[in-house]
Amino acid sequence: VSASVRRWGPWLVLAVVLVAALVVGARPKGGPESLDDHVRRVASQVRCPTCDGQSVANSDADASQAIRQDIHDRILQGQSDQQILAFIVSRYGRGILLKPPASGFSGLVWTVPVVAFVLAVAGLAVAFRRWRARPGAVVSDADEALVQRALGNPS
């Protein structure tokens, strides 16, 4: 018993500590979301209009600051996140959202990778099946002699 404890004990302790740390770290913060956090959460879904690949939440461009201010004001007016995002889209167009919508033509962005993955797996399965050694392949004497010669075995 002591040998197995000595062997597995440290791993067990490590696992317990890891799980505990993950649980503590992943637990949502208590209390209501602050206004700043709320603004950041909405702003992180909006693309900075002037800079590539950044969200409004982490860009200091003039347009981003204006949009953050607008989100801030609209939250204070009691608008929902959906209303705020719909307003921004109504002024900048759909491309302003970082996450493309899951419906209509843009929905392809979400479905094409899944379909491609399924097709690729299916294709590989078919290919592997085909590549499996065919039973009943007959080796002619001439081929066998060729191999033996190549291996340096005199026939």
Next chain:
Amino acid sequence: VTAVADPPVDAPGPDPIPPRRRHTARWIAVCTGVVVLLFAGLLATRKPADRTRADSPLLGRAAPATEGPIVGGAAAGTATPGTATLSSLSGKFVLVNFFASWCIPCQQEEPVLKAFDARHTATGDAAVMGISYGDTAANVRSYMSDHGDPWPVIDSVKAKVDWGVRGVPESFLVDPSGVVLFHFVGAVKAADLEGALREAQAAQQAAAPHS
């Protein structure tokens, strides 16, 4: 190049490549060539980018209510510059111009805007309203004063988002009833601007021939 109908008869190998496979590379080359040619054709036949007219979700819709403190241009020098509103200009076409004094294309389009403003202030059918973008009030003030303070310039953070402005310069042509008709991105050209106004006025005439 003559079509290769039959593969040349080589020394018979132990495992000849099936003829089906021999054309794969050629097919890929032909398809790639066709796609490249189509793409080149598409690019070559597109309208040249010498027009600054741009799309906007606002086109055809009511202009956002726009107002703000006057920070430069006309009336800025008075003791109480006060505020300017877009709606106070209704009844005329209005060119809403987002600009900054540090922006080179804005400086390039300034003479065009000034000529437009001078011509249409005289005829009374159009006006210009400036909105400062990413600029200090002091810089806007001296920039506009250098250009003769032709029109009022307001400051409004809200307007940037309300109009969906991405950078400077951007301009919008608003009709007398307050509907956004045209959107210009980049330094606007005189021909584009006057052309857009003429187009809008012609449409207005056609809609109400008695006026």
